[in-house]
C-alpha cells in the first residue's frame with residue numbers, strides 16, 4: 001500500500017447460518033479440515049499492509065474462536081462480540097477502534113476500514129488493493145458482479161409487478177471499503193430500522209454520509225458461503241488451487257533417480273511439476289511435495305531431515321506430501337510415516353506413503369511408475385485426510 005495509510009479489516013462472523021442449516025454456524029464448518037473462518041483469515045494474513053483484523057463473533061462463540069486463533073496461529077486478530085443482525089455486528093466491530101470495545105487491547109483507528117464477510121474465503125490481495133485505493137479516492141468502494149438471474153418484483157397478490165433490466169444492475173459482493181469516518185458516521189446516524197433490516201453498507205454510506213461508493217467488478221470467487229452446497233464448492237476451489245504444483249525430490253541413488261524421472265514424466269501430464277531435486281534426504285527415497293501457492297523456503301534446505309522439512313511448512317499452507325520408497329526393505333522406515341503423518345497434520349500437511357518395487361525390467365518399472373503416478377494424482381487431487389499415514393504398495 002502506497003504512502004502512509006492505515007488499513008484495518010472488520011470481519012462480521014456473528015451469524016448463525018440459518019440457510020445452511022445444521023448446528024454449527026457456517027463460519028466454523030470445516031472446509032478441507034480447517035474452519036471456514038480460518039481460511040478467510042489466512043487470505044487476509046497474506047496481505048502485508050493490513051494493520052488489524054477485528055473478528056466479530058456471537059458471544060457464545062468467543063471461546064471457540066479463541067481456540068481457532070490459537071490452533072491455526074492467527075495473528076493481528078482482535079475479537080469483538082456481535083449483535084443480533086449483521087449491521088449491528090459490523091457497528092460493534094467499528095466501535096473497537098474508537099472506544100475500548102474489543103475483548104483485547106484498544107485498537108488504533110485506521111484511515112480505511114475493509115468490511116468483508118467471514119464466510120467469503122476467496123479474497124485476494126489485488127482485489128483488496130483495488131477496493132482500498134478506490135476508497136482513498138472516492139470515500140467508499142465495493143466489489144460487484146454481473147447478475148446471474150434477472151431480479152423481478154412480485155406484487156402483493158404474488159403476480160409479477162415489474163422486472164429490472166439485468167444489464168443495468170449488479171450483485172453487490174464483498175469486500176467493501178470505507179474511509180473509517182464515513183462508515184462510522186453512517187452507523188452512528190442510521191435508524192434502528194436500518195440496523196435491523198438493512199443489508200448494504202454502501203447504502204448507509206450514501207444515505208448518511210453522502211458518499212457515493214465506487215463500484216468495481218470483482219473476480220467470480222467472491223461469493224458468500226450460504227447453502228450447504230457452497231461448502232462443497234469452496235472445497236473444490238481450494239483443491240483446484242492447490243493441486244497444480246508438485247515437486248519431486250529424490251535420493252541420489254541410481255534407482256531412486258530412475259523412478260523419480262519416470263514419475264516426473266508420468267505426472268507432468270496431470271499436474272504441474274515445478275521442479276525435480278536430487279539430494280540426500282535422511283530416511284526417504286522420494287519426497288513428493290505438493291505445494292500451495294507459494295514456494296516454501298524449505299525446498300532450499302534439501303539436506304534437512306524429513307521431519308524438519310515438513311515441520312518447516314507454515315501452519316497456514318495446505319500442503320500434502322507423498323513419500324515414496326522404492327524397495328521392500330524400506331517398509332520398516334515407512335512404518336514411521338503414520339507417526340509422522342499424525343504430527344505434521346497439525347500443520348495442515350497431509351502425508352501419505354507409497355511403496356514401489358524397483359525392477360530392472362523396463363516394462364515392469366514403467367508399469368510401476370504409471371500406477372504410482374495414478375495413485376499420487378488421486379491422493380493429491382482428493383486431499384483425503386482419512387488416508388494420511390497409510391502406506392500403499394504398487
Ligand SMILES: Nc1ccn([C@@H]2O[C@H](COP(=O)(O)OP(=O)(O)OP(=O)(O)O)[C@@H](O)[C@H]2O)c(=O)n1
Pocket residue numbers: 011012013014015016017018019020025026027056082083084085086087089090117118119224225226
Ligand atoms: N448477527 C449477525 C449476522 C450475520 N453476521 C455475519 O455476516 C456475514 C454475512 O451474513 P449471512 O451470510 O447472512 O450469515 P448468517 O446470518 O450466519 O446466515 P443466514 O442468513 O443464513 O442465517 C456472515 O459472516 C455472518 O456471520 C454477523 O456478523 N452477525
Ligand SMILES: O=C(CO)[C@H](O)[C@H](O)COP(=O)(O)O
Pocket residue numbers: 086117172173174199200201224
Ligand atoms: O449482500 C451483501 C452485499 O452488501 C452483504 O455482503 C451481506 O452478505 C448481506 O448479508 P445477508 O445475506 O445477511 O443479507
